[in-house]
Amino acid sequence: MRFRQSRWPDYGQRVPDIVRGLVAIGGGVGIGVGAASYSRLRQRPHCGVAAGTLALAGMGALSLGVAGLLPCPSRVARVRERDDLLDRIPWRGDERVLDVGCGRGLLLIAAAKRLATGTATGVDLWNDELLSGNEAQAVWFNVAAEGVPASRIRLATGDARCLPFADASFEVVLSSLMLHDLSKAEREQALREMVRVLAPRGHLGLLDTFFRVGESAAVLRAGGLADVRISASHSPTHRTLTASSATPIPIQQVTASAASERG
Secondary structure, three states, X not given: OOOOOOOOOOOOOEOHHHHHHHHHHHHHHHHHHHHHHHHHHHHOOOHHHHHHHHHHHHHHHHHHHHHHHOHHHHHHHHXXXXXXXXXXXXXXXXXXXXXXXXOOXXXXXXXXXXXXXXXXXXXXXXXXXXXXXXXXXXXXXXXXXXXXXXXXXXXXXXXXXXXXXXXXXXXXXXXXXXXXXXXXXXXXXXXXXXHHHEEEEEEEEEEEEHHHHHHHHHHHHHOOOEEEEEEEOOOOOEEEEEEEOOOOOOXXXXXXXXXXXXX
8 A cells, every 4th residue: 555645644444344344335225225215116105115215224324324433433532542541651761662563653653752762663463454554654654744753663573472572672562452353362472472572660551442451461460560450441442451560570480370371
C-alpha cells in the first residue's frame, strides 16, 4: 500500500473486514430491497410486501449505522485509552521502550514523545487483517505527521510469542489490544516474552479486553512481576494493566512458572 504524507496522523481502523462487511450488507440490502420492492409495489400494492420491505430496509440501515459508528471507538476512544495507559508509567525520559504489536504506531509514537534521550522500538508482524494498512511505512508517515524525531524510533518485524530481543533489553514494555487476538496458550507465551525482555525495575503496561486482563495479571504475577494493577478504561470493554519488575527476574523463574501452569 502506498501512503500519501499528510499533516494528520492516521492510525488505521481496527477489524477493517467487519466494517467493510457491514457496509456491503447495508448497501446491498438497501439497494436490492428498494429496487425489488418498488417494482413489485407498482404492479401490485400489498401490505405484507410493504412491511417486509420496511423490515429489510431497517436491517440495511442498521448495518450501515453500525459500520459508521465503529471508527469512533477505534480512532477516538483509543487515543484517550492510550494516554491514560502512558500516564500510569513513571517516566524518566531515558527509557528504552518496546511496543509489542505496535501496528501503525498509536502507542509507540505517543511513548516516544515522552522521551528525551531514550528510544522507542515497535515490533509487529504487519498483518492488515486486524488493522487497516498495517505496514511499517505507515508508522514512519505517522512519525513525521506527529513531529517526532525519526532517530527516536526503531521498528522490527517479529512475533510477540518469540520476541527478537535479548533478556532485560527494555525499561518499559507496552502493548495495546493485541493479546486478545491470540489463543490462551499464545497469550501466556507472549506475556512471558514481555517479562523476559523487561529490565530490572522496569515497567509494563497493557491495554486489553476486560475478560482477558485478569488472566494476564495472573501470568505476570507468576512470572515475578510486582505491583500488578488493573484499572478501568475509557471503553467499558477495555481495561489497563500495569506492573513493575522491582528486582532482576531469573529466567529460570519465568520458565518454572510456565511449567507449573502447564502442569
